[in-house]
Amino acid sequence: MSDKKISTAVIKRLPRYYRYLGELLENDIVRISSNELSQRMGVTASQIRQDLNNFGGFGQQGYGYNVNHLYKEIAKILGLENHYSVIIIGSGNLGQALANYTDFEKRGFVVKGLFDVNPRLVGISVRGMDVQDMDQLKDFVVENNIDIAILTVPKTKAPAIANDLCEWGIRGIWNFAPVDLQISNFDVVVENVHLSESLMTLSYRIKDSY
Amino acid sequence: MSDKKISTAVIKRLPRYYRYLGELLENDIVRISSNELSQRMGVTASQIRQDLNNFGGFGQQGYGYNVNHLYKEIAKILGLENHYSVIIIGSGNLGQALANYTDFEKRGFVVKGLFDVNPRLVGISVRGMDVQDMDQLKDFVVENNIDIAILTVPKTKAPAIANDLCEWGIRGIWNFAPVDLQISNFDVVVENVHLSESLMTLSYRIKDSY
DNA sequence: TAGATTGTTAATCGATTAACAATC
DNA sequence: TAGATTGTTAATCGATTAACAATC
Structure with missing residues (x-):
């Protein structure tokens, strides 16, 4: 610190x-x-x-x-000289897009696994990794010492998952769900990417420039 | 204004x-x-x-x-009571993810077309729309009165495309490429989503909390 | 009316910019 | 050495918070 x-x-x-x-x-x-x-x-x-x-x-x-x-x-x-083990929770379009974004790996953020609840997604291969079922999540996080979780799940699911992750020793959450996660653990850092809010800001400024 | x-x-x-x-x-x-x-x-x-x-x-x-x-x-x-016609330029993983994000349409941002240079992507169907070749872009923007372009192209391509878009009467650019677009037209608004920078901020705070 | 809560002014706080002495 | 440019202090600017009169 x-x-x-x-x-x-x-x-x-x-x-x-x-x-x-x-x-x-x-x-x-x-x-x-x-x-x-x-x-x-x-x-x-x-x-x-x-x-x-x-x-x-x-x-x-x-x-x-x-x-x-x-x-x-x-x-x-x-902290870019560090090496971070990352998982992606929610393997829909956005999760897959982020998994395939090779720039992150160059900076030391290595995706170790992907997860989803949807049986249609579980088992498919994304960047050489099979999407796993959510019931595998706990063991995977603990056994692989995962540092960062990318949360690309619906806003209703995000808070509970975030709480679990904190208990399992995650260090950071990159949250794409449109909610403010309430994290009681001070050692866990949350960074939000609220795409809708960014788009609304654009809208405001377009409207305003008329 | x-x-x-x-x-x-x-x-x-x-x-x-x-x-x-x-x-x-x-x-x-x-x-x-x-x-x-x-x-x-x-x-x-x-x-x-x-x-x-x-x-x-x-x-x-x-x-x-x-x-x-x-x-x-x-x-x-x-400005959410307005109706915006949107195109997505760059139809890779991220572009497709954004095209499929139905929340945007609820807020009035309607995706009217997708574009890419990659022949492998041109012609594939994303959310009921065929990805078009970039040489269709100008006509499409002008004929369909496109308001907003979502730029999910490599950083090397983004500035030139952005300049073209400005000439063709676009109102706003939602830029996901890791560059600062230099737009001379004051009526065109740029909103950046720099995912790498967001991730680095997370990294800083994780490192700092040790 | 009395209580609650806004709208708004004034005070504080923090962030940005300017200036310049230190120094390479 | 002279010139350039940093590191850092001081001044300014803007944003946040506090306070309270207005008013529903």
Whole structure:
């Protein structure tokens, strides 16, 4: 646990810095100043320096930041040098789509299993794995030390499953169900992807731009 | 275009209010005070009242808010009484998953067509629609007055497609590609869903909770 | 009417930006 | 060394919370 509290605003900007640095790296750019990065990203240089200095002094006066070094440091901050064992609960369209998203594996998130209640889905092969029945879930989570569960189940099912997962020692839940999971275990982290809400925000802004 | 500027923080909270009100409605709850809603949602009553009063006085002193009325008002604010014609560009796993997500249609977002460059996908049927080749895109967008494009294509392809869409009169882009689209047309709204970034945020918080 | 609760103003808090001394 | 650019403090801005008069 880090000592000083980092605001979520800062944390949510880190992956974007990481993405831009990755692109710079692909273009063989060795160093970058906060000022140049700020122009590319459309944020202030001040904000970049403030954000980074929450975690350490990664730059050098008169020079800027070494792209490769900063890229790796942000990976460390984000925990991307770790290896996470992931399961997908709910193997419908979205679950399968996420299972097939190879980018996640590159970042250390390895899908170890898929689950569903639907007998039509149980047994089908997704990315080389057979979808398992939900009654296999507990044993699988415990035996394989699963770190992260991706929840792509209906909103009615999600809360009970989430509670079970917490008891079975999961570390994080990536929740795609349109509910706010009430997790009493402080060691379990929930990150929500509420697609409907994102779409409504788009709708608001379209409407507003008339 | 509304007169006073509403902050994005407020806008992003509206769909969550909408979701909670929908649940209250399902449970036949007729009225609710900002105080009770605040406890259910885990926000302050002050914030709820402030947020809502950006758009009008929907409550009544001594009574609170009529759930049904407020629900409908928020739908109006979010533009959910409108009917949007939607296309999906990129008909891989994620595109198909989104096409099959019936909840969107309930909210007025009607998928009118799917597109892909991949000859293996062109012609397959997704939710009763044949995936079309990308060379059909322009005519389809123009002839069908498409409002919203869902972009589930690789990041290398997204910017050029987005530019074309703007020229062809699209109103909004729901972008799932991990790039920041640079749109010069101020009438076109972009909403990003950066799944990798969401997952990295989860990773950060898992790491941090050790 | 009395009680409850909103709408709204004022106070506080936190996040962003600006400025500049430190230093490479 | 001189120039550039960071790290960091101080100033500003905006968002959240508290308080309360208005009013149903």
